[in-house]
Amino acid sequence: MKFYIDELPVLFPYPKIYPEQYAYMTDLKRTLDANGHCVLEMPSGTGKTVSLLSLIVSYQLFHPAKRKLIYCSRTVPEIEKALAELKRLMEYRARYNVKEGEESEVIKNEAEGSNGPGEHNTEMKGKGKAGGQMEDILALGLSSRKNLCIHPDVSRERKGKVVDARCRDMTSSWACEKGRQDPGSVELCDFHEELGKMEPGQLIPQGVWTLEEVKEYARDKGICPYFAIRRMLPFVDIIIYSFHYLLDPKIAEQVSKEMSKDAIVVFDEAHNIDNVCIESLSIDLTRPMLDSAYRSINHLSERVDEIKKTDASKLQDEYARLVEGLQEQGEQREAESFMANPVLPDDLLQEAIPGNIRRAEHFVAFLKRFVEYLKTRMRVLHVVAETPASFLQHLKDITYIERKPLRFCAERLRMLVSTLELTRLDEFSALQKVAAFATLVATYDKGFLLILEPFETENATVPNPIFHFTCLDASLAIAPVFERFSSVIITSGTISPLDMYPKMLKFDAIVQESYAMTLTRQCFLPLVITRGSDQVAISSRFEVRNDPAVVRNYGSILIEYAKCVPDGIVAFFPSYLYMESIVAAWHDMGILDEVWKYKLIFIETPDAPETSIALENYRRACDNGRGAILLSVARGKVSEGIDFDHNYGRAVIMFGVPYQYTESRILKARLEFLRDNFRIRENDFLTFDAMRHAAQCVGRVLRGKTDYGLMVFADKRFARADKRNKLPKWIAQYIKETHSNLSTDMAIVESKLFIRSMAQPYPEGKNGVSLWELADIESRQAKERETFAKLMGGQLKVDANGEVVDKDDSYSDMEDDGKQEDDFDKEFGEGHDLVQINEMDQVMQEV
Numbered sequence: 001m002k003f004y005i006d007e008l009p010v011l012f013p014y015p016k017i018y019p020e021q022y023a024y025m026t027d028l029k030r031t032l033d034a035n036g037h038c039v040l041e042m043p044s045g046t047g048k049t050v051s052l053l054s055l056i057v058s059y060q061l062f063h064p065a066k067r068k069l070i071y072c073s074r075t076v077p078e079i080e081k082a083l084a085e086l087k088r089l090m091e092y093r094a095r096y097n098v099k100e101g102e103e104s105e106v107i108k109n110e111a112e113g114s115n116g117p118g119e120h121n122t123e124m125k126g127k128g129k130a131g132g133q134m135e136d137i138l139a140l141g142l143s144s145r146k147n148l149c150i151h152p153d154v155s156r157e158r159k160g161k162v163v164d165a166r167c168r169d170m171t172s173s174w175a176c177e178k179g180r181q182d183p184g185s186v187e188l189c190d191f192h193e194e195l196g197k198m199e200p201g202q203l204i205p206q207g208v209w210t211l212e213e214v215k216e217y218a219r220d221k222g223i224c225p226y227f228a229i230r231r232m233l234p235f236v237d238i239i240i241y242s243f244h245y246l247l248d249p250k251i252a253e254q255v256s257k258e259m260s261k262d263a264i265v266v267f268d269e270a271h272n273i274d275n276v277c278i279e280s281l282s283i284d285l286t287r288p289m290l291d292s293a294y295r296s297i298n299h300l301s302e303r304v305d306e307i308k309k310t311d312a313s314k315l316q317d318e319y320a321r322l323v324e325g326l327q328e329q330g331e332q333r334e335a336e337s338f339m340a341n342p343v344l345p346d347d348l349l350q351e352a353i354p355g356n357i358r359r360a361e362h363f364v365a366f367l368k369r370f371v372e373y374l375k376t377r378m379r380v381l382h383v384v385a386e387t388p389a390s391f392l393q394h395l396k397d398i399t400y401i402e403r404k405p406l407r408f409c410a411e412r413l414r415m416l417v418s419t420l421e422l423t424r425l426d427e428f429s430a431l432q433k434v435a436a437f438a439t440l441v442a443t444y445d446k447g448f449l450l451i452l453e454p455f456e457t458e459n460a461t462v463p464n465p466i467f468h469f470t471c472l473d474a475s476l477a478i479a480p481v482f483e484r485f486s487s488v489i490i491t492s493g494t495i496s497p498l499d500m501y502p503k504m505l506k507f508d509a510i511v512q513e514s515y516a517m518t519l520t521r522q523c524f525l526p527l528v529i530t531r532g533s534d535q536v537a538i539s540s541r542f543e544v545r546n547d548p549a550v551v552r553n554y555g556s557i558l559i560e561y562a563k564c565v566p567d568g569i570v571a572f573f574p575s576y577l578y579m580e581s582i583v584a585a586w587h588d589m590g591i592l593d594e595v596w597k598y599k600l601i602f603i604e605t606p607d608a609p610e611t612s613i614a615l616e617n618y619r620r621a622c623d624n625g626r627g628a629i630l631l632s633v634a635r636g637k638v639s640e641g642i643d644f645d646h647n648y649g650r651a652v653i654m655f656g657v658p659y660q661y662t663e664s665r666i667l668k669a670r671l672e673f674l675r676d677n678f679r680i681r682e683n684d685f686l687t688f689d690a691m692r693h694a695a696q697c698v699g700r701v702l703r704g705k706t707d708y709g710l711m712v713f714a715d716k717r718f719a720r721a722d723k724r725n726k727l728p729k730w731i732a733q734y735i736k737e738t739h740s741n742l743s744t745d746m747a748i749v750e751s752k753l754f755i756r757s758m759a760q761p762y763p764e765g766k767n768g769v770s771l772w773e774l775a776d777i778e779s780r781q782a783k784e785r786e787t788f789a790k791l792m793g794g795q796l797k798v799d800a801n802g803e804v805v806d807k808d809d810s811y812s813d814m815e816d817d818g819k820q821e822d823d824f825d826k827e828f829g830e831g832h833d834l835v836q837i838n839e840m841d842q843v844m845q846e847v
Contacts, residue, residue: 013092036510043730139238165426277477292430406442447473494695540656555591567647634658645703
């Protein structure tokens with residue numbers, strides 16, 4: 001389908017479009033035209049990714065500047081999905097742009113009226129570039145070394161850190177130089193060496209490449225896919241990678257520094273972007289970590305002594321470079337990504353490293369003193385919370401270490417590791433963390449707090465101290481992104497209320513919009529269960545969560561839904577601890593035995609491989625048998641990136657409200673910071689955070705308009721207006737008052753009726769309502785132009801609610817109000833007469 005938004009021709013790869021997709025594209029274009037930022041909430045399963053890519057690719061190719069698109073997603077499967085969607089779009093565009101005079105096969109298909117925007121045309125899928133000329137666009141995805149490595153030995157390693165370390169040993173600048181001068185002395189990566197023989201801009205040809213396709217192409221050419229993508233970044237039109245490549249300063253300085261300022265940045269699935277920002281600037285240190293760092297320092301010391309005896313000129317040359325300053329180190333820093341600086345502002349690059357840490361032996365002694373100080377601090381047996389300024393003052397009083405050398409700690413360590421030509425850098429990860437801690441604590445004054453917790457839990461007696469350097473201000477990590485790039489788009493299916501994000505991240509959004517969901521039939525049913533069949537209120541509140549009546553009622557909900565729901569059910573709990581206690585209680589009560597009569601049960605655990613096996617077997621059970629139940633945790637792996645489409649998820653049950661652990665000292669500090677600096681009340685933030693994760697969990701059930709499922713909120717607190725108002729608009733609009741305060745038996749009756757209605761044949765899409773054709777878009781645009789003309793002509797006006805109303809109607813209302821006032825005055829007198837009557841009444845009462 002081809003249509004116009006203002007002057008922009010948009011090619012959309014399906015013959016019909018949802019109304020919310022058109023509205024989404026219109027707001028996106030408005031944002032790009034204004035070079036501003038926006039926050040957009042698009043319902044789950046309505047083709048958010050394809051809408052976004054269709055509009056931005058059309059925008060890129062229409063304007064001669066051809067702004068680069070930086071598309072950030074959270075997980076590797078989501079990156080792969082976005083690349084696959086983009087590939088389909090570009091193949092569609094290629095077939096659409098056929099020679100003049102020939103009828104496009106795509107146009108033929110659309111005339112016959114094939115699939116809607118939520119379903120892929122299978123005929124279209126396999127045809128590739130045959131129908132027309134592919135447009136000149138290069139789109140790549142970037143992931144970690146572990147996901148892209150094709151080296152026969154290194155790629156067998158299971159841990160990412162080990163893969164990174166072995167890769168650096170073979171690709172670092174000193175190893176390459178030594179291996180080329182003396183072949184065989186150092187093991188080099190042949191794929192990386194082959195890369196150096198090719199032109200930087202010609203490593204990967206034009207087109208859309210998924211991660212697997214890049215690996216296959218790299219194998220054929222004998223080049224390294226990871227470094228090929230890294231070196232192609234300045235030449236790509238679209239790059240798709242993880243949030244961390246832009247938000248984590250350690251990685252962003254390596255990967256994203258070449259991106260042009262007019263690039264369009266998209267953060268997809270960005271409902272927890274504030275947490276990603278905070279994690280990227282927070283560090284936790286433990287006692288074992290400090291012991292490991294101390295061993296690494298001793299290793300450094302031995303290596304320095306060895307180099308002094310064998311090749312003292314190396315250390316002398318390094319000292320000379322440090323005297324000159326840091327600015328000349330740019331090229332080398334690109335390859336040595338292990339010891340990347342957690343924060344490297346431009347003003348730091350203009351300075352020379354302080355004299356007391358320039359010499360290697362002085363710097364090693366400096367690190368020893370700092371680690372010893374941290375060990376001493378961890379011997380304290382009471383909780384300590386202090387600001388960075390207080391920490392630095394205490395450090396100076398005890399050890400005479402000043403702030404300035406601490407700022408350069410991470411950069412100085414990177415250079416020393418490179419000079420000493422160290423291998424197996426994964427063994428130095430603890431020392432790198434300590435150096436990053438030193439740099440961060442010396443760089444930032446506000447928005448951070450140091451918390452020392454000597455015990456793991458309140459009741460523990462054996463000390464296990466953790467030193468938290470925690471970031472409280474999410475805007476610090478994302479501020480460089482807003483400053484540098486002209487358009488940043490934050491979008492997800494669950495980011496209500498929208499005004500919270502501009503507040504927390506300190507940016508001005510020119511568009512904030514949440515879209516309703518247009519449905520041919522109501523394909524999901526939200527139900528709020530507030531009490532069991534015995535009328536006992538159910539809740540996961542701390543005071544009642546372990547009450548046997550509540551536990552039994554939660555169990556009966558699971559049993560009843562296992563009986564009546566076909567295929568898969570996913571149940572979410574607020575935390576792993578609560579899930580374990582509930583499952584143990586259910587086992588003792590015999591509830592699990594009852595559930596097993598109807599469905600198998602699988603449980604998500606904190607261990608990723610275990611969870612992957614559970615998921616695989618859950619899907620197998622849904623495909624082969626009577627279905628299964630997956631017990632999961634909000635904020636876990638299952639709630640964030642796994643889709644339960646069609647038979648894999650016919651019901652999602654949210655047991656309790658997924659609040660964070662409110663006794664956490666880090667959370668308390670953040671709540672206090674938000675209250676003092678952003679005027680966000682503690683309860684508002686906690687409710688907002690809980691409801692966005694609850695919405696994310698229940699949203700797993702719906703992955704398209706042809707899908708259907710039940711959304712069950714099992715907690716009496718969901719019935720409150722303050723909770724429901726923070727749910728996304730597309731969920732809240734379908735919660736009826738009659739469904740917001742149900743008992744278990746009433747909810748089961750409603751669920752059975754819903755499932756029975758969903759079993760009927762799917763009705764054809766109502767054109768003009770939930771599905772638009774080209775004529776519907778043109779009709780809508782004509783109506784908008786007419787409304788705008790009337791507004792400019794003064795026939796219409798915008799009321800206090802922002803709605804367009806007829807000007808004459810508002811005047812007639814005012815005239816009616818005036819007439820009513822005149823009638824009232826005739827009967828009861830005017831205002832001053834009434835005042836006199838009141839005064840007389842008071843006098844009479846006193847008499």
